[in-house]
Amino acid sequence: MTRFPELGSNRARAWALVANQGPAVGLIVLIAATWTAFGAINGAFVSSFNLYGIGQLAARDAVLGMAQAALVVMGRMNLALGSVGAICVSLLGYMLVSARISLPLTLLVVAAAGVIASVIMGVVELKTGLSSFIVTLAFLSAYGGGALLVTRGDNFQISTAALDSLGSGTFLSAAICPLVVVALICAVVIWVIYNRTSFGWKSLAIGANERAARASGVNAARVLLGAYALSGLLAALAAVMESSYELSVNANVGSDWLLPSFVAVVLGGVTLTGGDITIAGIALAAVFFDSLQSGLTILNVSSYWLNLAEGLVLLVAVIVDQLRRNRRGRGRRGWRDRPAVVVEVTRV
Numbered sequence: 001m002t003r004f005p006e007l008g009s010n011r012a013r014a015w016a017l018v019a020n021q022g023p024a025v026g027l028i029v030l031i032a033a034t035w036t037a038f039g040a041i042n043g044a045f046v047s048s049f050n051l052y053g054i055g056q057l058a059a060r061d062a063v064l065g066m067a068q069a070a071l072v073v074m075g076r077m078n079l080a081l082g083s084v085g086a087i088c089v090s091l092l093g094y095m096l097v098s099a100r101i102s103l104p105l106t107l108l109v110v111a112a113a114g115v116i117a118s119v120i121m122g123v124v125e126l127k128t129g130l131s132s133f134i135v136t137l138a139f140l141s142a143y144g145g146g147a148l149l150v151t152r153g154d155n156f157q158i159s160t161a162a163l164d165s166l167g168s169g170t171f172l173s174a175a176i177c178p179l180v181v182v183a184l185i186c187a188v189v190i191w192v193i194y195n196r197t198s199f200g201w202k203s204l205a206i207g208a209n210e211r212a213a214r215a216s217g218v219n220a221a222r223v224l225l226g227a228y229a230l231s232g233l234l235a236a237l238a239a240v241m242e243s244s245y246e247l248s249v250n251a252n253v254g255s256d257w258l259l260p261s262f263v264a265v266v267l268g269g270v271t272l273t274g275g276d277i278t279i280a281g282i283a284l285a286a287v288f289f290d291s292l293q294s295g296l297t298i299l300n301v302s303s304y305w306l307n308l309a310e311g312l313v314l315l316v317a318v319i320v321d322q323l324r325r326n327r328r329g330r331g332r333r334g335w336r337d338r339p340a341v342v343v344e345v346t347r348v
Contacts, residue, residue, distance in 0.1 A: 023269025027284035031291060038295035045298050048175040054287070054294050055176060056167070059183035060241045061286035064257050065264025066190050067234035069282060070227045072265050073194070074207045075274030076125075076132035078231050081261055082254030083143035084117045088239035089253040090147045093156025103160055111236045117143060118232025122225045147251035155248045167244025179241050183283065186237065191279045199226055207274025259310055263289050266317035289313060 038045040064081065071078045088110045095106040117139075125135045171178045194200035202223045205213040214220050238257070243249050266272060267288070268281030292313065296306055 023267075023278060023281040024284055027267070027281060027288055031284065031288050034288065034291050034295060038291075038298065042298050045295055048173070050294060050298065051175040052170075052177055054290050055180045056245050057290040057293075058283075058287045059177065059179035060238050061260040061264055061290060062183045062283040063186055063234055063238045063241060064261040065268060065282040065286055066186065066279070067231045067238065068261040068265050069190075069268075069270050069277055070203075070231040070234065071132060072207075072270055072272060073203050073274050073277045074224065074227055075210070076224075076227070077136065077272075078118070078121075078228075078261075079133065079136040079258065080118075080121060080139040080143055081231070081235050082257035083140050083147070084114055084232055084235040085239040085242075085254030085257055086144050086147040086251045087117055088114050088236045089156075089243055089249050090151045090251045092240065092243055093154075093158055093249055094151070096158055096160060097156045103162055107240065110240065111233055114232040114234075114236025114239070115229045116232070118228040118235065119225055122228035126221050126224065144251070144255070151251045153250055153252075155250045157248055158243050158246075163240075163244040167241070167246075177245075179244065182237075182241065186234070187279045187283055193230075194277050194279075199223065203227055204275055204277065207276070209275075259314060260286065260289060263310075263314050263317055266314070272318075285317075 035046065044050060067081055068078055091113050092106060092110050095101040095109060096103065101109075121132075121135050121139050124130070124139075125132055128135070166178050166182070169178050170176060171181055194204065202213065202218045203226075205216075205218060206220055206223060210220060235254075239253065242253055246253070264282045264285045266285075268283075268285035269278045270276060270282065289310075292309065293306065296309060301309075
């Protein structure tokens with residue numbers, strides 16, 4: 001809930017909209033600056049081929065950011081996101097390549113596997129009272145090691161017309177991958193969930209103040225399991241997306257998901273303590289992160305420096321998140337001290 005001085009409901013809502021989209025606006029500026037700089041240094045950066053590759057990775061990373069945000073908005077985190085993805089990829093490869101099961105049935109089973117694997121972690125958290133950090137960290141090794149053990153590290157050459165066209169086809173332009181459309185549809189659905197459904201409102205309420213949410217009658221356990229299920233479903237989608245453009249996949253898929261998932265969340269403006277979410281920010285943060293990686297790669301920067309740059313981006317994002325929270329806290333205290341009448345605008 002955000003408080004504004006009594007300037008009229010329309011102006012208050014306008015200020016609320018601008019304030020909530022601050023991170024997105026900043027990311028648009030960063031993306032424009034990044035593309036301009038790398039394009040000026042090397043024209044290959046803005047080629048259709050390179051933009052297509054950025055779109056592939058950014059689409060997957062945006063979905064990963066939404067999967068991570070499903071728990072971050074409740075003040076939790078999912079460190080096992082990549083391991084859930086490894087299970088989904090392994091199952092996808094086995095069913096399509098080894099068992100030769102139809103694609104629609106395979107996708108349903110893979111989605112169910114992602115949901116079940118994540119809900120199990122939620123159940124363990126509720127039954128043991130341990131933090132999500134400890135629970136998901138344990139399952140990070142358990143699921144990842146289990147997927148490698150069952151598949152023995154085998155590679156799967158997934159080749160179906162539908163997946164090939166999804167991951168390697170084009171949409172409207174040679175520079176746009178169809179996966180971008182998938183990520184945009186997913187973003188719209190997630191926006192609706194958190195802005196127009198009781199589940200989304202309850203998730204945000206729990207993240208803002210879990211004790212108050214429970215006191216108001218919210219079934220926190222049920223909402224938490226729903227958040228884990230949503231995170232697992234999105235992880236399964238990310239696994240299918242990555243499998244659609246990789247020529248060969250195995251249980252190691254997902255080992256590099258954790259960093260981009262947190263970068264998309266934190267840089268996108270989602271507070272790590274929970275209580276808010278910005279879908280546009282998550283998507284734009286994924287575009288910026290992968291644009292930066294692509295630009296440094298085109299400049300033949302060593303992989304060691306790439307790893308350093310990725311870590312610094314996350315560090316800066318965390319610092320910005322802390323500064324944002326401090327500023328919000330000072331703002332709330334300042335408005336409380338003023339005698340002016342206020343209008344309450346509930347963010348829905």
